[in-house]
Amino acid sequence: MIRATRVIRRDRLSGGEIVDRIVLDSGDRHRRRMAMRGVGGTQFLLDLAEAVALDDGDALALEDGRLVWVEAAPEALLEIRAPSPLALKRLIWHIGNRHIPAEIGADAVWIADDHVLAEMVRGLGGSAEPVTRPFRPEGGAYAGGHAHDHVHDHAHAHPHPHHHPHD
Missing domain, CATH: 3.30.70.790 (UreE, C-terminal domain)
Structure with missing residues (x-):
């Protein structure tokens, strides 16, 4: 499975081939490692060095240079x-x-x-x-230490709360 190893922030996005988009709730926008499937069917493994809070308009860079647009789910x-x-x-x-x-x-x-x-x-x-x-909750005093490190076979909502830093 192809991996997404970098996040490109929306304010630094300058071109690149957007091949799909992924719609994520606030919980799933703060991950380090998770199997994902874009709206158009692109399957990839989010595989970052550390958990990162993704925001609406960011992009995930796949290993082959293609990009997957991040959309904050209502x-x-x-x-x-x-x-x-x-x-x-x-x-x-x-x-x-x-x-x-x-x-x-x-x-x-x-x-x-x-x-x-x-x-x-x-x-x-x-x-x-x-x-x-879209929900963009405050990160909290200890947000830097919060990370998920598990793999799922699709994007979905979690019933437990998450704390996320803001830009």
């Missing part, structure tokens, strides 16, 4: 907002206290869709609306 999330910046900070604290992956924006936070957490947020005065979009 995921079912909750978009959490609050009536003031202080109220949002409090909500972020409560979410963080539950040790769940979260993507923090300037005026909103996104977490995996969870009805219990949605009710908690609403009970604390915030809003929690379901949205479908």
Whole structure:
């Protein structure tokens, strides 16, 4: 099986033959080694020296020089907002206290869709609306040490959380 041994970041992508694309959720966008199959059928082994957080628009370089485009899969999330910046900070604290992956924006936070957490947020005065979009959770203090080192025969979602660094 051909291997993908390098990541080319979207801002450094300058040409090259894009032969396929791979659509991955936030968990599968942070890997070191994993068998993958592109949307067009290209099969390859992701085989990096260390786990890397892939983002929408990056490319994986196959050993023969061809490229596979990385696309962030839309995921079912909750978009959490609050009536003031202080109220949002409090909500972020409560979410963080539950040790769940979260993507923090300037005026909103996104977490995996969870009805219990949605009710908690609403009970604390915030809003929690379901949205479908790519998820880019914060990496956390120890993100550099987190890596997967197992092989799967196809791209799929995992039921367990992952923590990923941002660009």
